[in-house]
Amino acid sequence: MIPYILYTALILTACLLFYKLLLQKETFFHLNRFVLLGCMIVAFTLPLLPVPQQLSFRKQNTETSVSPAKIPVLKNQTPEQKSAPVQEVLVEETKQNFNLDMLMQGVMYLYWFGVIIFAFNFLMQAVILLYRAHSSSAIQDGKFRIVEINGDKAPCSFANNIFINPEKYEWETYNQILLHEKIHIEQKHTVDLLLAELVLIFQWFNPFAWQWRKALEINLEFLTDDKMLQQHTVEKQSYQFSLLKVAAPQFPLSLTTNYNQSLIKKRIIMMNSKKSNVHTTWKYFFLVPLLVLFACLFNQPAAQSQTFSSNEKSENLKEPKENSNLQKGMDTEGSWFATIKDNTVDMQFKNGEHTNSSTTFQLSEFNNLPRDKQGEFALTREAGTMHFTGKFEGPNGMGTYKFVANKNFSKELAQEGVTVSKDIDLMVFFMVNVKTSYVKMLKKKGYNDIDKDDLIPLAALDVNENYINSIKQAGVSDFELEDLIPFKSLNIDQAFIEEIRNSGYKNITADNLIALKSQNISGKYISDFRNSSKEKNEDNDDDDIVAFKSLNIDKEFIDSFKEIGYNDLSNDDLMALKSLNITPKYITEFEKTGYKNISTDDLFALKSLNITADLIKQYKDLGFNDMDLEDIIGAKAIGATPAFVKSMKEKGHNFKNLQKYVELKAIVGIN
Structure with a gap:
């Protein structure tokens, strides 16, 4: 579902940029209306259409996507046999990327919540209008x-x-x-x-x-x-x-x-x-190849999409619903392999045919590790006790484990409003070392609706009381418990928030901070943006900051155009120049041929049609010295190239005006 939503957003965004760059200033209002309506429909339907395999850029991945090879697991594998790939443990994954599956689930909940809110707003508006109309x-x-x-x-x-x-x-x-x-x-x-x-x-x-x-x-x-x-x-x-x-x-x-x-x-x-x-209607024809390119790049090939769907259905039938993300890769019983490094013990856990997982404990948490002989030892935390059987030879050890859950811990969490009943879930709490005091601290901070799936990444990322206090002191509006996870993983702290605020950025919300940090946008970048941008008080200023960063538009880029006389470029103009790779050098080459103060609209048209200063020289060599840029753009768009003009001259068509050759090209047809 998420890929479809994002793909739709990508198509809509690309069509909007195309419209703003080439069409919005045209006076073909009827045509623009159909373009705007058509693109909305295409954005939601194009991702659903499979493309022929011969046209898809994704066909190389068809075989591996449809039938992925399974890696065999050797039953007698020892700690020294390190050739097999080993996944990092749930805890390590959480510390580094706060559990992608859990995040995706949260994103989907957030998305559908927004859909419900905006759908309700839509219905309320309709009801209000109908009431006014009839009352x-x-x-x-x-x-x-x-x-x-x-x-x-x-x-x-x-x-x-x-x-x-x-x-x-x-x-x-x-x-x-x-x-x-x-x-x-x-x-x-x-x-x-x-x-x-x-x-x-x-x-x-x-x-x-x-x-x-x-x-x-x-x-x-x-x-x-x-x-x-x-x-x-x-x-x-x-x-x-x-x-x-x-x-x-x-x-x-x-x-x-x-x-x-x-x-x-x-x-x-x-x-x-x-x-x-x-003659400017040539711009509209560029929309079709743009959409075709999107389909070839992102749509599934016809055969692959059907096979993949059937594979997905069979996998869904095989996988039991109770097998949640929390227990993926772990079980309450299995084998362990360990290596002692300084003051830590790195442990790998294996359960039957499951992929291995690993985690790190402090050496001080264990007592009486069995050395050079078989023995038993245990590790107890609030969520339960892990019982180990095995031995260590030097820094390496191996054996079996069994986790016993602490049911009293479940009851204590239930009193705090957190339901954790399954042993496998309690084992995950054990691995991350979630404590009752941590839950009480979160409630004291005003977070009463705490879900067990939120506690795992929060505890693993060490989102402690001091960190929460620092974010609240920074004055972030609309701050929720779920925001702490991306905040901590992205290293958003009070210093960063104050830096953004001091740069003049006013809309300090959790979502905006996450967007800024993920794009590596600093306070200095925002200050440079506001000092260089012409549109200092536009409503879409915040959106432009993110767009500028994604396109790598900086003060140096803006100043390079100011040096050649383009002092009043709008934000949309700058983004268009960057997207089309129009450089000051490209513009100055035209100035050498006699065309100065070229409008941005003409620049976009010139670059879109790949018109260069050298092409203009070729036209001038043919005797056309009084051409304006619209003549050149129209000629290139319809195919009246210097080569075409030469061929017509050889056939006896000698005109002094380039427009005559444009009309001639329209008559003989575009080859």
Whole structure:
């Protein structure tokens, strides 16, 4: 389930970056609408489609994935036979990576909890809108219902309902609002918004999904504004003035079309923008190979996906449900092998055909280890006693073990609200050395709902009282017991939190700290980001910090563009430049050919089409000295290359204008 969710998030993110880089500034609003809707659907369906084996980049792994070889276990293996691979013990794994299976289970619980919360929010919004629509007085205007509302609320629409306070606006503005909302209804924009909200329910954790919904809403407003200005009764300046009067700073229900104040400036700018040239439609065709590449890279080959599914089903039938993650690789009886190193004893445990596990004890915990002869010894902790039989010869020893659980310990934990009844679970508590006093300490700190699966990594990672106090003193908001596990494993401490806060980062939450630390983002990096970034107060500033780090965008990278005159690059521009590997050197090569102050949109188009300064020189050598960049981009996109021009000249087609060869290429066809 987790791979599918993450794969969907990856596709949605890639499509958003593609849209922002190449499409969002185009005035093909209808086309952009279908791209935005189509990509949402593709993001959830593409991961489910198997690809032919000959197209999959994963076909090399088919055999090993379907039928993995099993490693035989020798019955008479001695401590000296170290050739067989040995897994580290549960305790060692927990100390280093806090039990991946347990973490994945926790992540899934967290994910579905978020889905439930956002689904509930979605239903509540729908109920509120339907209640308002049918509880307030309304006027039927053909297929439209004009619902009168009170107070200083912005007008909006949902389905065929238009919510507006008629007393708030003068007659011309009122009519323009109604016409605007009727366009929303006629074009069924509510369907777009509902689909976007459904995406957010299942992708609530993905910041790019929220940006996707915002991009969709903006495009719908652009589309509606464009339709408004095509009306003979609407004058552009009057309409823009009405928008400024109607704009509201509050945020209405997200299921409705609305007059969001933060979008008004963008809408007015777009209304006054130059219409996109039809030659720029080449950009849209790049989306298809992008999605095909994703499918070839990540989708299972057709044969493999079927075999793997059947294997999974058979494994699920073989594996008993009671065999939980806690007892994997261990049993209460078996064989042991040990090596004494200084003041510690490294022990490996083997149970029948199970893979070996190992752990480390302090030598001082054992009394009377049998030397050079068979004997018995024991190790007692609160969870129970481990009885050993065997002997040591020098630093090495071997024998058998049996764990006896302490049922009183189970009762004491039950009194504290922690249920641990199985001997195998108590053995894990024994290995990690969980004590009743530790549980009481956690409850004293305010963590009353303690699960036994949380105690294992907490104790193994030595999440003690001093550490918890230091995190609380650092003032982290929304801090839960489960957050202590990734915090300690990532070495997030009070000093790191204060460093992040002092850098100017305001949204200090547990999730954000984990994201920052996992990306190795320091306070200095954040300070450099804020000093170098143009958008110092944007809502998505925090997301941009993580994105900048993942793309390795630093102060040196930003300054390199400032040195050649690009002082006002937005965060989106910088990420696009880095993603497309556009360097200052690439830009200066164009300046040498006479093209200066190249816009970022033109740079993206040039790089996407692999247009270089050398290509421009080839065009100029053919006699085209008055070309603008749009001519070159259009020529390369349609295939009117210097080689094509030469071939046409040889056939007697001599034109002084490159655009003529573009038109000729469109006629003869793209080879």
